[in-house]
Amino acid sequence: MPQSTAEIADLLARTALRDRAAFRELxxxxxxxxxxxxxxxxxxxxxxxxxxxxxxxxxxxRADRYAAGGYSPISWLVAVARNHALDTLRARRPxxxxxxxxxxxxxxxxxxxxxxxxxxxxxxxxxxxxxxxxDKAEAVRGAYLDGxxxxxxxxxxxxxxxxxxxxxxxxxxxLRECLSA
Amino acid sequence: xxxxxxxxGSADGDRLLVAxxxxxxxxxxxxxxxxxxxxxxxxLRRELSLWRLRLSSLDDEFAEAxxxxxxxxxxxxxxFPSAATPRRVGLWESLAFWRGLAAAGFAVAVVAVxxxxxxxxxxxxxxxxxAALEAEGSSLKLVAFYDQRxxxxxxxxxxxxxxxxxxxxxxxxxxxxxxxxMGVIPVxxxxxxxxxxxxxxxxxxxxxxxxxxEPKGGSPTGVATGPIVAKGxxxxx
Numbered sequence: 440m441p442q443s444t445a446e447i448a449d450l451l452a453r454t455a456l457r458d459r460a461a462f463r464e465l466x467x468x469x470x471x472x473x474x475x476x477x478x479x480x481x482x483x484x485x486x487x488x489x490x491x492x493x494x495x496x497x498x499x500x501r502a503d504r505y506a507a508g509g510y511s512p513i514s515w516l517v518a519v520a521r522n523h524a525l526d527t528l529r530a531r532r533p534x535x536x537x538x539x540x541x542x543x544x545x546x547x548x549x550x551x552x553x554x555x556x557x558x559x560x561x562x563x564x565x566x567x568x569x570x571x572x573x574d575k576a577e578a579v580r581g582a583y584l585d586g587x588x589x590x591x592x593x594x595x596x597x598x599x600x601x602x603x604x605x606x607x608x609x610x611x612x613x614l615r616e617c618l619s620a
Numbered sequence: 621x622x623x624x625x626x627x628x629g630s631a632d633g634d635r636l637l638v639a640x641x642x643x644x645x646x647x648x649x650x651x652x653x654x655x656x657x658x659x660x661x662x663x664l665r666r667e668l669s670l671w672r673l674r675l676s677s678l679d680d681e682f683a684e685a686x687x688x689x690x691x692x693x694x695x696x697x698x699x700f701p702s703a704a705t706p707r708r709v710g711l712w713e714s715l716a717f718w719r720g721l722a723a724a725g726f727a728v729a730v731v732a733v734x735x736x737x738x739x740x741x742x743x744x745x746x747x748x749x750x751a752a753l754e755a756e757g758s759s760l761k762l763v764a765f766y767d768q769r770x771x772x773x774x775x776x777x778x779x780x781x782x783x784x785x786x787x788x789x790x791x792x793x794x795x796x797x798x799x800x801x802m803g804v805i806p807v808x809x810x811x812x813x814x815x816x817x818x819x820x821x822x823x824x825x826x827x828x829x830x831x832x833x834e835p836k837g838g839s840p841t842g843v844a845t846g847p848i849v850a851k852g853x854x855x856x857x
Contacts (some may be wrong), residue, residue: 471684514676
C-alpha cells in the first residue's frame with residue numbers, strides 16, 4: 440500500500456474511533472477529491488457544496504463500516520460521495536414505466552470469485568473498455584463518472600432511449616466477461 | 621407494475637441488474653427494490669463488490685477541486701453541537717426544525733428528539749415510544765413518536781422524496797406476527813396517525829415499524845408488497 444493510502448486508511452480508522460482531529464485531517468486530505476466527485480456528477484457548485492457537507496457527516500457516522508474489502512480507503516470515500524450525489528439525482532428523476540426492454544442475454548462468465556483483484560486493475564478496465572466500441576465505452580464512463588441516466592446518455596449519443604438501453608446492457612455483459620477473464 | 625417477480629429472474633438478468641445498479645442507471649423504484657434484495661442475497665452482494673471494485677479504478681478520473689471554505693466548520697457544527705438549546709413549545713410544529721435535524725444527522729436527531737421531549741418529565745414513564753426509521757441504500761429517514769395516552773403516532777420524515785405514482789405505507793410488526801398496516805404516510809409533511817385499539821396493543825417497546833413503497837393508495841391486499849425502505853425498533857423514552 441502506498442504511504443498516502445496507508446495514512447488515509449489510518450485516518451479513517453481513527454475517525455471510526457471518534458477522533459475529531461483525525462477527522463479534520465481526513466477532511467483536509469480528501470475534501471478536494473470528494474468535492475471534485477460531487478461537482479462532476481451534480482454539475483452545480485451550490486449543490487456540490489451541500490452534498491460535500493452531507494458526505495462528511497456520513498463519513499463520520501459510517502467510518503466504522505470501512506473494512507478494506509479490497510477497496511482502497513480513497514475509493515471507499517469516493518463511493519460515499521458518488522452514491523450520495525447519485526441519490527440526489529435519482530430522487531429527481533422520473534421512474535420508468537416501460538419497465539423493461541427485452542434483450543437477449545447470452546450466458547455470462549462464471550462466478551467472479553476466482554478473479555484476481557488488486558493487481559493492474561486500472562490497466563484491466565482500460566483494456567476491457569478498449570474492447571468496446573468507442574461510443575459504448577464512452578457511455579459506460581458517462582454513467583459512472585458523470586452520473587448520466589439512460590435518458591441523458593440517449594440524448595448525448597443521439598440514439599433512441601431503447602437503443603441506448605440495449606447498447607449499454609450488451610456492453611456491460613461484454614465488460615463483465617472481460618473483467619472476470 | 622410487477623412486484624417481486626424479479627427475485628425469480630435468471631442469474632444473468634440479476635447480474636445485469638447489479639451492473640446497472642453499480643453504474644447508477646436504475647430509477648428510484650428499481651434501485652430501492654434491488655437494495656432490499658442486496659440486503660438478503662449474498663450472491664448479489666458479491667457481484668456488486670466485483671463491479672464496484674473494478675469500476676473504482678476509474679476514480680482517478682475525478683479531478684480534484686478545492687472545497688469551498690466553511691464546509692468543515694458546518695459539518696463539525698452539525699456533528700458536535702457544543703451547546704444544545706432545548707426548546708419545547710411548538711417544536712413539533714416546526715417543519716424547519718425537523719428538516720434542520722435531518723441535516724444534523726440521523727442519530728443526533730433521534731437523541732435530540734428524545735432529549736427535547738424528555739426534558740420536562742422527571743422519569744421515563746414507558747408510555748411514550750420513539751423509533752428512528754431508516755434502511756441501508758434508502759434515502760428515506762423518519763422519526764415516529766408514539767404517545768400512548770393520546771393514542772397517536774406522529775411521523776416526521778427527515779429526508780426522502782415522494783416517488784411519482786407510489787405511496788409510502790407504514791407497518792407495525794410485533795414479534796413473529798404478520799405486519800399490520802398503519803396506513804399511507806406523506807414524506808413532505810408531518811402526520812398524526814390515530815391508532816385503532818388493535819394497533820394500540822401491537823405497539824410496545826420492541827415493536828418494529830417499517831415503511832414500504834406501495835402502489836398509490838397503499839397495498840391493495842393488506843399485505844406489504846413493495847420493498848422496505850425504512851425500518852426501526854420502537855424504544856421507550
